[in-house]
Amino acid sequence: MIRLALVGCGRNAAALAAAAAASDLCELRVAADIDPKAASDLARAADARAHVGDLESLLESDAGDVQAVIVNTPNDSHSDIALAAIAADRHVLVEKPLALSADAADEVRRQADRAGVRLMVAHTLRFMPANVQVHRALAAGELGKPGMLRSHRWLRRFPGPPGGWKHNPARSGGLYVHEAVHEIDQALWLISERPTHVHAQAQPDLLQIHLGFESGAMALCGVATGLPLGSGYYSLALIGSLGAAYADDHHNVQLVFRGERPQVVVTDQRASGVRAQLDEFARAITEGREPSVSGADAVAALRIAEAAAASSASGQTAHLTETGYVLA
């Protein structure tokens, strides 16, 4: 069992703790936060030890008990906390984005390589049950060569006060860094190729990314984050040369009849994805191998997110180069 510390007991922490509790491969030993209540509440719920303070003080006090750290803090602290964990020879699972810039993310990747610890980034879409099936069909050759990917993910408005870190692009990285890295990573994972073009459009709470690949494959991905509170929406179509796969979160739709129009209830599959992700992290540590979502993958997604942001701001298309992009 891999012994974990969870740093950051805010949003997502309960899902991560539940995934650890359900796993046979890892266990949550410490719940750490600078907010005493957040740390103690989660520790109590997860039957773990609470630590109030930063990662350095945690690692000084744990006498080597913790083998790996999950970084679940606001985006602008991800890379610093990850670097601290790596410096202390701990494996690390970092919520996306790995950093607020591709260069900063690449520095984390380099340090992890140098230290010989496992670095994994939580590009959770790869672990969602429907996506796993699509990828499996593709990897088995059932769909042939991928030609077109279309995905949409609609989220409810960011919860929390207007002044919270998610509403502040300087702390979250903005929509491209905070959300679009999911779609970009998903496209790179499914098409298994580096894009040549990125064209993007954005509004304050919605964006669209259009990727072109050398093979002729193409991807159109949309993300909206401003919908009313309630269930989200997820939909994906992957068209291959021999077949196609369609995935969405409608297969578990339940209808509730209470008069007037039926109400739709979508069964949330996120929990099983988070559990699968955590198990992959634990297995990679145990087997001494690179996790299926590596630091290099996260850097690649961030580089394209930066190009997409530049495309959107300029109205031009970003043509990707070895080292960056050229707008035209």
Next chain:
Amino acid sequence: MSSPERYRVLALSAAKHDYVPLAFKDHPRFQVTGVSDEPSAAGWVHECNEQLAADLGVPYEPGIDAAIARHRPHVAVVSSEAARHARLSVRAAEAGLHVVQDKPMAPTVADCDAIVEAVERAGVRFLLWNRNTQPAIEEARQLVYAGEIGEPRAIHVDFFFSKDAGVLLDSDEPEEVPDNWLSEGELTVEGIYPLAHMRHILGLDALRAFGRTSAHFFRRHAERGVEDIATVSLEMERGVIGSLCIGRIGQPSHPNIGELRVHVVGSAGALVIAEPRPEVAVYTRGQSPEDPRNRRSDEETDRRQVDLLVNALDTGGDTLLTARQGRHIVATVAAALKSARTGRPCQVSRSG
């Protein structure tokens, strides 16, 4: 001038599809009186025309001017090869006929401009055939116009059709492409449908396009240098973000004849049309794997389009998809194709 009790219809060529003229058959306000075409049309086109005339129970008379003089039609229904659309539609408009025309409107924006000019100069109505009368599309439009999802912010349409187009790209199988294979590219020919949906639901036009295209499936597309799949991003009026995915994706790729999916995001909500979710699915012993399982419960889409045309003709109002709107759709497709060639976003040209 009062409206006639029944509008007389002359079908001008059925080279492409017969469903457009057949939608007028037995309609209480229309009477199809004949089928005509240019005598110089290809032999296989004359055969199609003869078959249509037999299906309608009317004569086939090559020679358009003579047919117009004899039948004195009010409406011409044009479903020739795309390359002849502009010539036939302009000719009909100049003869004072209202025009109902199959897609694509024309191969070039200049051809479309000629149609627009002829139609407007003659003061006749023009309908570009479309699928906007599908119940879900109509309901989406009503919801958007009623403000149910707030101000529209983005729209996306998936338009996939699964019918094969010959042998696959990497097949060694020999293929003889029939004379009547007219593909000019799937975005070029079929792009009208999703783009017309966008226009109908939001009432907005595209201003700029970024496109990617590929001949991903079928050898005949690759050999002719035309696309079988495409993705397009659109900058639309009022800052709305538009996009579409379109393609002939092959028979194994869908349980039905294809997929229509529409996403609209607004400032206060969103809506999804997911046509692949079957209203009716039928499974039987002995069913061929190639038989579609899903059946559309509404087969009146074409008929409703004709019903709406009656209103436009009676009142002199706009049709469901006018010549100018159709022209803008062709210009949008042209911008997307140019973008796909250059790798850069392109302006959609506006008509004068």
